[in-house]
Amino acid sequence: TPLLSTHDLGQSIHFHDSLPSTNEAAFRLAADGAEHGEVVITEQQTAGKGRRGRAWASPHGLNLYFSAILRPELPPQRAPELTLVAAVALAEALREADAEALIKWPNDVQIGGRKVAGILTELSAEPERVHFVVLGIGVNLNAGPEHFPPEVATTATSLSQALGRRVNRALFTASLWGRLEEWLDLHLEVGFDPVRQRWKELSATLRQEVLVRTGGSELRGVAEDIDTSGALLVRTAGGTLERVLAGDVEQLRP
Numbered sequence: 001t002p003l004l005s006t007h008d009l010g011q012s013i014h015f016h017d018s019l020p021s022t023n024e025a026a027f028r029l030a031a032d033g034a035e036h037g038e039v040v041i042t043e044q045q046t047a048g049k050g051r052r053g054r055a056w057a058s059p060h061g062l063n064l065y066f067s068a069i070l071r072p073e074l075p076p077q078r079a080p081e082l083t084l085v086a087a088v089a090l091a092e093a094l095r096e097a098d099a100e101a102l103i104k105w106p107n108d109v110q111i112g113g114r115k116v117a118g119i120l121t122e123l124s125a126e127p128e129r130v131h132f133v134v135l136g137i138g139v140n141l142n143a144g145p146e147h148f149p150p151e152v153a154t155t156a157t158s159l160s161q162a163l164g165r166r167v168n169r170a171l172f173t174a175s176l177w178g179r180l181e182e183w184l185d186l187h188l189e190v191g192f193d194p195v196r197q198r199w200k201e202l203s204a205t206l207r208q209e210v211l212v213r214t215g216g217s218e219l220r221g222v223a224e225d226i227d228t229s230g231a232l233l234v235r236t237a238g239g240t241l242e243r244v245l246a247g248d249v250e251q252l253r254p
């Protein structure tokens, strides 16, 4: 039986030894007409992009860096849901590999409170129609502490560090793409609700006391829920429920 069980995702692969960023390469391919499910993958990135303008450490030959081109029939306002779909698939693939992965809102995937994977979704759309989505995922598979820059070495981990053994990248990648496609299909067929339910089961953030930084302001409270669009609902000391659409979460008492 073939390693890869998907019908579209990753059946056409653009493989590189080195790229500045798979998201940028995929964005250009998609703008030139690449099809739903095509994937750009590379051994290393020289300018890997994280959320909020941050860099993504991308050493050669150790980890997984890819971007999938998606052409979903979704209104542009619902495109952010895809990031939570990907977080669920990532957490499940890591759990299948025997790690106790959890999701930190909105879409950091962690093992033991340290970040093991990240998702960067970029969109090309008109007000009424999505042209394409680039879903970029980085997973630290075989990197050791020496491969991370000093400022992230204390907050990052890899699957191999968590398991204490080397990880087979091809097997992990095939497993992740299989789950990712299953969740993407379910999301398109049924909607966001099953994704939201599974996300809540896998969440490291809910029921925790958190400090949320959004742009210039800070918000402190207990993370109670995510709403039907994926926003975090935080109960403040004053008793009000605040809705946070984007921000950085710090867990105050893990």
Ligand code: BTN
Binding pocket: 020, 021, 022, 023, 024, 045, 047, 048, 049, 050, 051, 052, 054, 056, 064, 065, 066, 067, 108, 117, 118, 119, 120, 136, 137, 138, 139
């Ligand atoms: C985050 O800040 O958590 C998101 C990190 C996303 C990194 C991946 S690696 C593959 C793809 N290409 C990029 O330049 N970034 C994403």
